[in-house]
Amino acid sequence: MRRIILSTESGADLPEELVEKHAVQVVPMHIIMDGKDYLDGSLPVEDIYAYHERTNQIPSTTATNVHEYIHFFNRIREDYPNCEIIHIGYTSKASSSFHNAMIAAEGFDNIILIDALNVTGGLAAIVMYAVQELEREPMIESEHLANKIKAIVPKSRLAFVPGSLAFLKAGGRVSNIAYLGGALLKIKPCIELIEGKLVSTKKYRGKMSVVTEKILQTYFNQYNLDKQQLYLLFSKGLDEKIMDRMTEIAKESGFINIKWIQAGAMITTHAGPGGFGVAGIEK
Structure with a gap:
């Protein structure tokens, strides 16, 4: 049976210790500030506060793009050969990131995409539910796990x-x-x-x-x-x-x-x- 790998976006705000402990794969979104593009996770939040204090503006944010998703999914496949990926994405109603993931996934087999319809802790709660279900039942089929995740999205x-x-x-x-x-x-x-x-x-x-x-x-x-x-x-x-x-x-x-x-x-x-x-x- 193929190993199931769970992935999500940085907008889930999953603490690093949980990412490492459960091998959740996280793709960064973007912050644009002072004309520079920063990957979410590489920029201290204090820099955002300082930018607002200096300019009275906030940085802009952008979604993970299609090319980045293709690279992301390829990297997961290289690190975990023959795996199945369940990607739990940032709400499609507030970002184009999930749509970009759908386009990128067209070139891959065995990737299941789930729109979490949530952000930050709401998204994290869904990802951690998936983690717990996978640890409770390691031999679970990917489609079965995906259906369980989809069922709790509205909850x-x-x-x-x-x-x-x-x-x-x-x-x-x-x-x-x-x-x-x-x-x-x-x-x-x-x-x-x-x-x-x-x-x-x-x-x-x-x-x-x-x-x-x-x-x-x-x-x-x-x-x-x-x-x-x-x-x-x-x-x-x-x-x-x-x-x-x-x-x-x-x-x-x-x-x-x-x-x-x-x-x-x-x-x-x-x-x-x-x-x-x-x-x-x-x-």
Whole structure:
């Protein structure tokens, strides 16, 4: 039986220790800053903060292109001869990366593509579900595993709140009037993935310490989550006291395995510093 190799994009924000432990193959997306193209993962997030402070703008981001996917799939085949690849991709509703993967895969046999319809921790939750299923049943057929992954895609739930509206404003996602009003009233929008699209669903008022508790409790009340695994997300700059409190609330709510995931450069470009999110899979 052929070995199954799982792959995804850097926009999943999978921690390096999980990538290495489970041999998940990750293809980088791109950040364009000061006219230079950086691979996601090669650029410290602090450089993005410094760029925004200097220019009042945010870098642009681009998808993995077809040529890069062909090279990526070829490399996997060289490292794992005669393998089968299941690629779990960044939502096609917010990036052309998955479409590019589809074009690249036409030249290969035994590649299954799955649109996760999610990003960052929501995508990571799906990838880690696949990892756990593969480790639980090493001899599973690739089509069977792919069907199980596809079945939980609509059950992966992600919600996050940016730490600052400044990055949303710089990216053109809020008007200047909305930004000024939101900043004055300390209003923070909650962003969720709805059918693969990033949608602002609720607005919270108050300090980040208050908002994070509200969003976490709302999330727990809204979804009937599998309590075996929960992913808490942050962009660099989130207060450690808030992180400790979120872990405490998750434990009090009965979650067994709680993993913190730091947003990489790709996600941080849009979320800004001090953002918080939560991701899990419904039963």
